[in-house]
Amino acid sequence: MRYLPGGDPDGRLLSVDIVGYLLGYADHLRVSLENNLRHHSFLNPFCFAGDDDNLGPCDAASSATAKPIPDDPPTTTTRLFSKPFSRGIEFSVCTVLSTYRATDEQTHACGSCIINIMPMRLEKLRQADLNLLVTFAAIAEEKSITAAASRLFLSQPAVSRALQRARAMFEDDLLVRSPQGFELTLRGRKILDELEGLLPRMENLVAPSLFDPAREKSHFRISGPDNVCTVVLPGLCRQYANGRYQVQFEFWPWRSGIAELVEHGQLDLVLHIDDGLLPSHFQSERLYREDWICAVARDGHFGDRLPLKQYLGASHIVVATYEGVQTIPDKLLAAVGAKRSSCIRVPYFGVALQCLPGTELVLTLTSGMTSAIKNDRRLRLVKAPQELHAFHFLIAWHPRLNTDPRHVWLRGAMRSTAAALAV
Numbered sequence: 001m002r003y004l005p006g007g008d009p010d011g012r013l014l015s016v017d018i019v020g021y022l023l024g025y026a027d028h029l030r031v032s033l034e035n036n037l038r039h040h041s042f043l044n045p046f047c048f049a050g051d052d053d054n055l056g057p058c059d060a061a062s063s064a065t066a067k068p069i070p071d072d073p074p075t076t077t078t079r080l081f082s083k084p085f086s087r088g089i090e091f092s093v094c095t096v097l098s099t100y101r102a103t104d105e106q107t108h109a110c111g112s113c114i115i116n117i118m119p120m121r122l123e124k125l126r127q128a129d130l131n132l133l134v135t136f137a138a139i140a141e142e143k144s145i146t147a148a149a150s151r152l153f154l155s156q157p158a159v160s161r162a163l164q165r166a167r168a169m170f171e172d173d174l175l176v177r178s179p180q181g182f183e184l185t186l187r188g189r190k191i192l193d194e195l196e197g198l199l200p201r202m203e204n205l206v207a208p209s210l211f212d213p214a215r216e217k218s219h220f221r222i223s224g225p226d227n228v229c230t231v232v233l234p235g236l237c238r239q240y241a242n243g244r245y246q247v248q249f250e251f252w253p254w255r256s257g258i259a260e261l262v263e264h265g266q267l268d269l270v271l272h273i274d275d276g277l278l279p280s281h282f283q284s285e286r287l288y289r290e291d292w293i294c295a296v297a298r299d300g301h302f303g304d305r306l307p308l309k310q311y312l313g314a315s316h317i318v319v320a321t322y323e324g325v326q327t328i329p330d331k332l333l334a335a336v337g338a339k340r341s342s343c344i345r346v347p348y349f350g351v352a353l354q355c356l357p358g359t360e361l362v363l364t365l366t367s368g369m370t371s372a373i374k375n376d377r378r379l380r381l382v383k384a385p386q387e388l389h390a391f392h393f394l395i396a397w398h399p400r401l402n403t404d405p406r407h408v409w410l411r412g413a414m415r416s417t418a419a420a421l422a423v
Contacts, residue, residue, distance in 0.1 A: 128169055130202075133195055135162040136174060140192045143181035211405035213245045218406050223252040223261070224271025225321045227349045228393050231288075231368035232271065235417040254347075256323050262398050269410060274392045275328060284396040285411075288418040291367040292329065292388040297356050298380045305383040306362070308338065314362045317352050318342040329364045332388050353379065364388070368421075 138148040149159040174188035357378040401407040
């Protein structure tokens with residue numbers, strides 16, 4: 001064991017090259033730690049003791065380990081962090097995945113030692129051919145080289161060679177011949193039992209399975225303005241909230257900072273106007289098209305169409321879903337050098353509709369809200385100025401969700417719901 005000065009300016013960070021202890025020696029290390037701790041020897045040979053001004057290895061640092069070190073083991077670099085305290089020690093050893101804490105009322109010489117042993121290099125795994133696991137499992141299940149070769153679409157000699165390599169890798173026969181075909185050795189049975197759970201998980205890592213909403217539970221968080229939710233949610237409920245699916249949809253209120261919620265993974269999907277306000281790295285696609293319409297009180301003085309001059313002369317109730325951000329109609333009017341006047345601004349279209357009866361206010365809203373106007377006898381539709389061009393609603397998501405099976409299904413569900421609107 002060699003103690004080498006580290007890069008810490010105070011000399012409190014040391015690098016230790018520890019020879020020995022692959023995975024099979026992890027338990028020995030744990031027992032050694034417990035024994036040292038029990039006798040207050042402060043982790044022979046890993047402890048550093050000293051007073052506030054002079055930290056260095058304690059006497060136990062030079063003692064040998066309790067068991068001989070194996071031949072030609074790999075090397076693990078360990079960093080020790082030491083801080084002077086009047087009593088007690090605290091340390092963690094990553095190699096044995098355990099944490100210990102102790103205090104000694106009688107001890108003042110040792111400070112607080114934090115030992116962080118990085119995970120040992122898995123040399124055997126790094127050098128192993130993992131394809132041999134698949135071949136071994138196939139032979140063990142089929143009990144025949146010929147049948148395993150057919151199942152793996154390989155030649156019989158190739159499978160035989162793979163078995164020999166697997167035997168060399170595990171240092172065990174794994175399979176022995178019997179009148180009934182191949183039989184597993186005790187080590188082979190243990191390995192096969194482990195592979196029955198391991199191989200399917202490895203398969204899912206490289207080839208994720210499709211998401212089945214009828215069998216798998218999932219919770220999706222979505223957000224959008226109330227006008228698009230009015231259009232999309234009824235169809236979504238009819239198609240997927242019928243007891244046949246295990247999915248749950250949670251719609252969050254639309255507000256400023258919605259992009260940050262998507263960025264931090266708090267939202268899975270947003271329904272957004274194609275106004276160019278989404279972050280450039282977000283993924284998006286068009287969901288459906290909307291036109292602009294106007295709603296007024298049924299007994300108002302407006303005709304069936306609002307020319308731009310009359311539209312600009314009217315008093316408007318404006319729905320602003322983003323605080324301090326210009327609405328789409330206002331942007332379109334500004335493009336032709338025009339501006340409308342408003343006496344009230346609200347965040348929701350549903351609320352705005354309830355404010356119209358008994359007034360001469362004009363509400364500009366999306367065509368998806370047409371049914372809400374027609375179902376209210378106090379209101380009527382008026383055609384909007386032609387300067388207010390149509391637009392598209394988008395679905396937008398973070399690119400890290402591009403290929404996730406759950407989110408691929410969610411976007412498909414949104415598409416099918418929107419497609420049904422045109423029928």
